[in-house]
Amino acid sequence: MSARLFVVTIFAILVVEFVVFLPSAASYRQNWLNERIQAARIAALSLEAAPSRMVSEELSNELLERAEVLAVAELSDDMREQILPPTMPLDGPTKQIDLMEEGMLGAIGETIATWGAPDDRMLIIRAMGSAPGRVLEIVVPESPLKHGLIAFGWRILGLSLLISLTAGGIIYLLLFFLVVRPMQRVTASVIQFQKDPASWTKRLSPTPRRDEIGLAQNALADMESAVSDTLRQRERLALLGEAVAKINHDLRNTLATAQLASDALSTSDDPRVQRSVPRLERALERAIKLASETLKYGRSNTPEPRLQTVNLHQATTEAAQEALSQQPDTRFENTVPDHTDATADPDHLHRILANLIRNAAEAQDGHGEVMVRQCEKGLEICDRGPGLPAKTLENLFKPFAASSRRDGSGLGLALSRDLARSMGGDLELIETGPEGTCFRLVLP
CATH class of the missing domain: 3.30.565.10 (Histidine kinase-like ATPase, C-terminal domain)
Structure with a gap:
């Protein structure tokens, strides 16, 4: 029971951790995407100070490298303005993500899809632009996000195992001393009592606990003690009854002889004898009746009723x-x-x-x-x-x-x-x- 309790406790904690893990991974993904958006916005602001919003190719490449993006553009009224053009052709599979419409369930689904995405896939991310009605669009490689999510998963798994073992151990110890150990004592007492109720010696000591286990332990101790005492008393009564049955025959014969003697005394003319004989006869009759009823009660079994x-x-x-x-x-x-x-x-x-x-x-x-x-x-x-x-x-x-x-x-x-x-x-x-x-x- 102890081992099963420990395994069940750890399994329950791991299930809870798994349920929490997916929203946590989705939150990690959204934070990563928002960081790329913020870096792209900062890079775009650098162009505002440049003459005619134009910078050299070398500076443009440096801004893209610092923002960790491949290209930055801004959309408005079906027009596309290339703010920071890509440094190389963007060939390969792509995935478009609209952060303005994506909810939590969608984010969880996209997070799961990212773990199985090819390493060369690129993400086209859209978010709010610098002004109302404008949309910022960036292109980033998905591989860093994928590897980040994998690393995040391993960290969460290790942390979950550590939390599970620690919390499971604490809960196990608490349950062991509060539930399992008292139940083991109760079980051991019940097993010994079942084997030999009459000579039962493994008595449960009274406990001050007032919960259900304490009440059950105290009630079981009282019940076993009462049953054991009753069995010992019945054993003594059985031995006494056997002894009474053995002497009953001789006792009845002796009383019958005494009754015959009293009948003989009743013919005596002595007034004192005449006064004593009736009392003697009544005493003998009561003794014979008591002996007969005692033997009858000890031997009789209640017959099966015929209703x-x-x-x-x-x-x-x-x-x-x-x-x-x-x-x-x-x-x-x-x-x-x-x-x-x-x-x-x-x-x-x-x-x-x-x-x-x-x-x-x-x-x-x-x-x-x-x-x-x-x-x-x-x-x-x-x-x-x-x-x-x-x-x-x-x-x-x-x-x-x-x-x-x-x-x-x-x-x-x-x-x-x-x-x-x-x-x-x-x-x-x-x-x-x-x-x-x-x-x-x-x-x-």
Whole structure:
């Protein structure tokens, strides 16, 4: 990239120099022609002081030589006055130039033509004369102009190369330190991060730059750091999950044995044992439930949804019957119209609705009210409970961290949202407070 940048910079400068070169060469040509005209005018003025405007042949030749012209004449009213006649016959090809009518584009074209002109060609140049209505005409050899233009071109070429190398080097250094070098660091970091994100060590140091490159570098450093930390955390969680899976079988067997022992204790006549056994049984049931749900969450992959048309009213009713089977005192209200259909996976939808309705009932200790209603995006499941605690809201959809009940694992909402997203929908918390909590199930 560095070499390409240097070459492109020099090429761009050379292109600019070439565009400027042609007008510069045309200006050089016009100056050369005007100098010959001025020299011819001065030579013509010398005749004004001579008697009868006549000079000797020797003086005439000297004036022509000093003016670097071959002949000088003045035209007026279709009359031609030979002021300084040529010293030799003017044989050979000629080119007539009228400086009074020639523009810049014409001058550029004539300049290009001069480089390819034969060396023996002569120029007949016309310009304003000594008085209005009079035209000064001179004859000059084109060879000196041609060679002057060639020399001028070589000088401009050498100067252009010097300017290009100098300016290109300065621009290259500026771009290298301001653009290329930071991008090389970013590229090297991205390549190493791609090879091994978990053990990524080539960290980009923060930069105080506030331009786009600085913002991109800082954003990339933050992103790579966050992803690397997440990958390491997941690796540790995977190792922990593997260890939990290995001990889960033995743990469940141990808890089952303890539960059998508690059943045996329940037949004891000791009043203290009778008071302790119920608490022991509830503790064992919670431990077995937590172990089973943990293993199930760790092993389960969200199955591929099979989308089809589902009657939402019927699906809601069936989910409520299952979810409230142990909450008979909870009042349930299903306001979804009877013939409302949607595209969803029936099993996924049933599991989501059953879990949300069960959570709503348990949040009211089984004596409240649960409502399911249709909305623009899908369904809304609401209750009249006390609302979710602030600590629960911080980790609402995180497994093992979002439950507000002592015996809850916090897996229900996490699994429900995973199922909703697998269908192309989502699960959102709309509101929560002293008047109740409401979730929105977005359907595809």
